[in-house]
Amino acid sequence: MASKGKGQTKKRSALNDVVTRDYTIHLHKRVHDVQFKKRAPTAVKEVIKFAQKAMGVKDVRLDPKLNQEVWKRGIRGLPRRLRVRLERKRNDDEDAKEKLYVYATPILGITNFHGLQTAVVDTE
Secondary structure, eight states: OOOOBTTBOOOOOSOSOOEEEEEEEEHHHHSTTOOGGGHHHHHHHHHHHHHHHHHTOSOEEEOHHHHHHHHTTOSSOOOSEEEEEEEEEEOOOTTOSSSEEEEEEEOTTOOOOTTOOOEEEOOO
């Protein structure tokens, strides 16, 4: 990626249409060395940070079921891994700062994460 001059770099566009992907987030490594009473709140923030980086959008909205899945075993008993569906959608609000937002939902019922890859999902 070549620079275009002083102070100008080529930005990766997040506008490549609406897309839905399934990711596995390794929460255990993201909350390592965090004190017990801050583990679940930190995990929720890390899910948001992961979604921002993976989808290239600052506006991330979490499904309440995802929050319940993180907090299910209490503030310190987090799941080690979490399978998450990230949907990049168009923002219909005229006053919105960003044209897209990401909606994160959990994929329930997965106990064995071995061999799971990032997958693009057809929403149709």
